[in-house]
Amino acid sequence: MTQAVTIESPTATEGATARIAPQPLLSVRGLTTRFRTERGTVAAVDDVSFDVAVGETLAIVGESGSGKSVTALSILRLIPDPPGRIERGQILFGGQDLLKLTDAEMRGLRGNRIAMIFQEPMSSLNPALTVGMQVGEPINQHRRMPWSGALAKARELLGAVRMSDVEARARAYPHQFSGGMRQRAMIAMALACEPQLIIADEPTTALDVTVQAQILDLLKDLAQGVHSALILITHDLGVVARYADRVVVMYAGRVVESAPARQLYAQPRHPYTRGLMASVPRLDGDTGKRLVPIEGQPPNLAALPVGCAFAARCPQAVDACRSARPPLREIGPQHQVACILES
Amino acid sequence: MTQPLLRVDNLKVHFPVFKGAVFQHEVATVRAVDGVSFTLARGETLGLVGESGCGKSTTGLAAIRMLTPTSGRIEFEGQDISTLDKTQMQPLRRRMQMVYQDPYGSLNPRMKVRDIISEPLEVHGLAGERRARAEKIAQLMQAVGLLPDMADRYPHEFSGGQRQRIGIARALALEPSLIVCDEPVSALDVSIQAQVVNVFVDLQQRLGLAYLFIAHDLAVVRHVSNRIAVMYLGRIVEIAPRDEIYRTPLHPYTQALLAAVPVADPEVERARKRVTISGEIPSAMNPPSGCRFHTRCPHAFARCRTDDPPLVGMGSGRAAACHLHAAP
Ligand SMILES: Nc1ncnc2c1ncn2[C@@H]1O[C@H](COP(=O)(O)OP(=O)(O)OP(=O)(O)O)[C@@H](O)[C@H]1O
Ligand SMILES: Nc1ncnc2c1ncn2[C@@H]1O[C@H](COP(=O)(O)OP(=O)(O)OP(=O)(O)O)[C@@H](O)[C@H]1O
Ligand SMILES: [Mg+2]
Ligand SMILES: [Mg+2]
Numbered sequence: 001m002t003q004a005v006t007i008e009s010p011t012a013t014e015g016a017t018a019r020i021a022p023q024p025l026l027s028v029r030g031l032t033t034r035f036r037t038e039r040g041t042v043a044a045v046d047d048v049s050f051d052v053a054v055g056e057t058l059a060i061v062g063e064s065g066s067g068k069s070v071t072a073l074s075i076l077r078l079i080p081d082p083p084g085r086i087e088r089g090q091i092l093f094g095g096q097d098l099l100k101l102t103d104a105e106m107r108g109l110r111g112n113r114i115a116m117i118f119q120e121p122m123s124s125l126n127p128a129l130t131v132g133m134q135v136g137e138p139i140n141q142h143r144r145m146p147w148s149g150a151l152a153k154a155r156e157l158l159g160a161v162r163m164s165d166v167e168a169r170a171r172a173y174p175h176q177f178s179g180g181m182r183q184r185a186m187i188a189m190a191l192a193c194e195p196q197l198i199i200a201d202e203p204t205t206a207l208d209v210t211v212q213a214q215i216l217d218l219l220k221d222l223a224q225g226v227h228s229a230l231i232l233i234t235h236d237l238g239v240v241a242r243y244a245d246r247v248v249v250m251y252a253g254r255v256v257e258s259a260p261a262r263q264l265y266a267q268p269r270h271p272y273t274r275g276l277m278a279s280v281p282r283l284d285g286d287t288g289k290r291l292v293p294i295e296g297q298p299p300n301l302a303a304l305p306v307g308c309a310f311a312a313r314c315p316q317a318v319d320a321c322r323s324a325r326p327p328l329r330e331i332g333p334q335h336q337v338a339c340i341l342e343s
Numbered sequence: 344m345t346q347p348l349l350r351v352d353n354l355k356v357h358f359p360v361f362k363g364a365v366f367q368h369e370v371a372t373v374r375a376v377d378g379v380s381f382t383l384a385r386g387e388t389l390g391l392v393g394e395s396g397c398g399k400s401t402t403g404l405a406a407i408r409m410l411t412p413t414s415g416r417i418e419f420e421g422q423d424i425s426t427l428d429k430t431q432m433q434p435l436r437r438r439m440q441m442v443y444q445d446p447y448g449s450l451n452p453r454m455k456v457r458d459i460i461s462e463p464l465e466v467h468g469l470a471g472e473r474r475a476r477a478e479k480i481a482q483l484m485q486a487v488g489l490l491p492d493m494a495d496r497y498p499h500e501f502s503g504g505q506r507q508r509i510g511i512a513r514a515l516a517l518e519p520s521l522i523v524c525d526e527p528v529s530a531l532d533v534s535i536q537a538q539v540v541n542v543f544v545d546l547q548q549r550l551g552l553a554y555l556f557i558a559h560d561l562a563v564v565r566h567v568s569n570r571i572a573v574m575y576l577g578r579i580v581e582i583a584p585r586d587e588i589y590r591t592p593l594h595p596y597t598q599a600l601l602a603a604v605p606v607a608d609p610e611v612e613r614a615r616k617r618v619t620i621s622g623e624i625p626s627a628m629n630p631p632s633g634c635r636f637h638t639r640c641p642h643a644f645a646r647c648r649t650d651d652p653p654l655v656g657m658g659s660g661r662a663a664a665c666h667l668h669a670a671p
Binding site for chain 2: 039061062063165171180183206207213214238262265266275276281282291292293294298
C-alpha cells in the first residue's frame with residue numbers, strides 16, 4: 001500500500017505547535033552497502049549518514065567510484081542482490097525506515113513518492129517502447145489514470161523538460177533521440193507522479209548549459225515545495241555552487257566532508273575537497289596551463305589501507321593518517337570533516 | 344594555404360519520421376544537420392558546442408562517414424568521401440576514429456583490455472606477430488597513462504576515467520590523423536576529467552592529431568580547442584578562434600550560452616543576474632522561418648523573421664550568421 005508512509009506537511013502543523021525544528025524528509029544513518037566481487041568484498045558505501053530537510057537541495061559530490069550512485073540506489077532499495085547487500089543502517093523517510101518496508105510497499109513508493117533520475121539514460125530506457133509510453137507508465141500504474149490521460153500527461157511532461165515537437169517525440173523510440181533528449185525523457189519519467197523526494201544522479205551531463213539551467217531550475221522549484229526535497233549527485237562544481245544548499249563530499253565509500261555550500265567553497269577543509277576545487281577548469285582560467293588533477297589513482301576498495309583512504313594521494317599526509325581511519329567530526333556549525341589535520 | 348585535413352561543405356543529414364503501427368508512412372523529416380560547413384587543419388582542435396539535439400553528434404558521425412549524409416560534400420585528405428561505400432571506406436577508416444561519451448557502454452565487458460585495444464589492429468590486418476603486438480599494446484597504454492600490466496584485466500575492474508583512457512588507446516591504435524571526440528569527458532568527475540584532458544592535449548602535441556571535440560562544458564572546450572563552432576538547430580551560427588569567441592561572442596545564441604555557464608563559486612552565483620534564453624525550443628522538423636534563432640532572440644527585428652542569415656566572414660578567421668553583424 002502506498003499509504004504506508006505518511007509525511008506530515010509542515011504547513012499543517014504550523015501555528016499551534018510551530019517552533020519545533022522540522023523533521024528531515026530523509027535521514028540516512030550508518031548506511032553500509034557491500035558488494036561481493038572476484039577481488040573480495042567491497043564496502044561501496046561505508047557508514048554513511050546525512051539528512052535532507054524539507055525544501056532543501058543536497059548535493060553529493062565525490063570521485064568516480066566513491067559510492068554516490070550506490071548510496072542513491074540503496075535509498076531506493078535497488079541494489080542488485082547478489083552481488084550487493086545493504087548490510088547496516090537506517091533510511092528514514094518521513095520518519096519510517098525504508099529498509100523495513102516490504103517489497104510491495106517499496107514498489108508503491110518508487111517512481112511515486114520517491115523518484116530517481118538514473119545516471120545512464122540509454123540503459124534505463126526500454127528500447128522497444130515509445131518514449132511517451134515510458135513517461136506515461138508511472139502515471140498509469142501509480143495514479144490509476146487510464147492510458148489516454150496518462151499519455152496526455154506524458155506529452156505535457158515532455159514539454160516541461162523543454163522537448164520540442166512533443167506529439168512526434170512521444171511516438172518516437174529512444175534510439176531516435178539525441179543523448180540530451182534521452183536524458184530529458186528520463187527526467188520527465190521521474191517527475192510523472194510529482195514525487196516528494198527526487199534523487200537526480202548526474203541528471204544533466206548530456207545537456208548544454210542553457211537547457212541544463214532550465215531543467216535544474218525546474219527540479220529546484222519542485223524541491224522547494226512544502227513537502228519536497230532534491231538530492232543532486234553531480235561532478236559539476238558550478239552546478240553545485242548554483243543549486244545546492246548543502247554538500248556532502250564522498251571518498252572511497254565514506255563521507256569525508258559535509259557543509260553548507262557557501263561554507264564549503266569558502267573554506268574547503270578536507271584535502272580531497274580542496275583538490276577537487278583545484279581541478280576545475282574555469283572559463284576565466286589560463287588556457288595555456290595544464291589542468292591540475294589530483295595525482296594518483298582512486299583507491300582499490302577491495303584493499304583499502306588501514307588509515308585514511310585518501311592518505312596515499314594527500315599532499316599533507318603525515319604518519320598518523322596511515323594508522324587509523326579518521327572519524328567524521330563537527331568542526332563548525334553544520335560543518336563536518338573526516339581529517340585528523342583539521343579540528 | 345595548405346589543404347585542410349577535413350573539409351565539410353553544406354552537409355545535410357535528414358532523418359525520416361514515421362507514423363502508424365503496422366503500415367508506417369513517413370510524415371515528417373528531422374533536419375538534424377541542415378547545411379553545415381567547416382574545415383579542420385592537421386593537428387588542430389575544433390570545438391563543437393550547441394543546444395542538446397542541435398546535430399553535433401550527427402555532424403561528427405557523418406564527418407567520418409559512420410553515417411551517410413543526405414547531401415553535401417566531405418573531403419578527407421583531399422578525397423571526396425561523401426558517397427563512398429563501406430568497402431571503399433575501409434582503407435580510410437584507420438585514419439579516422441571516434442571516442443564516445445559513454446566509457447561504460449562502448450567497451451565490450453567480456454574482452455580483456457589487451458584485446459579491446461588490439462581489436463582494430465586485427466580488423467585491419469596490422470596486428471603483426473605476437474611480440475610486436477604486445478609491445479604496441481604496451482606503448483599505447485603508456486601513451487594514455489595506463490600501466491601495461493593492467494592489460495589482462497576486464498573493463499569493469501577500471502574506474503570511469505581509466506575506461507575512458509582505454510577507449511582513447513583503442514582509437515589511437517591505428518595512428519589516426521583525425522579523432523571525433525563525442526563528449527569524451529562529460530561522464531567523468533573533475534579530477535579524472537583533468538587527467539583525460541591532459542592526455543588529449545599531450546597526444547596532440549606528440550602525434551599531430553586533429554580533433555573534432557564535441558562537449559557541453561564550455562570551460563573544457565575552451566581549454567582544448569583552437570577554434571570553436573557553435574551550432575543551433577542543424578546549423579553553425581558562429582565559428583571563431585577560441586579567445587575571440589569567449590571574449591567577444593557575436594551571435595546572440597553564443598552570448599546566451601556563455602552567460603548560462605555556472606561558476607564554481609556560490610557567492611558569484613548568488614550575486615549574479617541570471618539570463619536564460621526563454622521561449623520554446625523550436626522544431627527540427629519544421630524550423631522557424633528566417634533566422635532559426637529569431638523566436639528566442641532578444642535582439643530580433645523584422646528582417647530576422649523573414650531572411651535566413653548566411654554565415655559570413657568577419658575577418659581574422661571569424662564568421663557569424665546574424666543580421667546584427669551582416670554587412671549592410
Ligand atoms: N553491481 C556491482 N558489482 C560490483 N561492484 C559494484 C557494483 N555496483 C557498484 N559497484 C562498486 O561500488 C563502488 C561505488 O560505485 P558507484 O557507482 O556508487 O560510484 P559513483 O560514486 O556513483 O561513481 P561515478 O561518479 O563514476 O558514477 C565502485 O567501486 C563500484 O565498482
Ligand atoms: N537515428 C535517428 N533517427 C531519427 N532521428 C534522429 C536519429 N539520430 C538523431 N536524430 C535526431 O537528430 C537530431 C540531432 O541529434 P544529435 O544526436 O546529432 O544531437 P546532438 O547535438 O548530439 O544532441 P545532444 O547534445 O543531446 O547529444 C535530434 O533531433 C535527434 O532526435
Ligand atoms: Mg555514479
Ligand atoms: Mg550528442
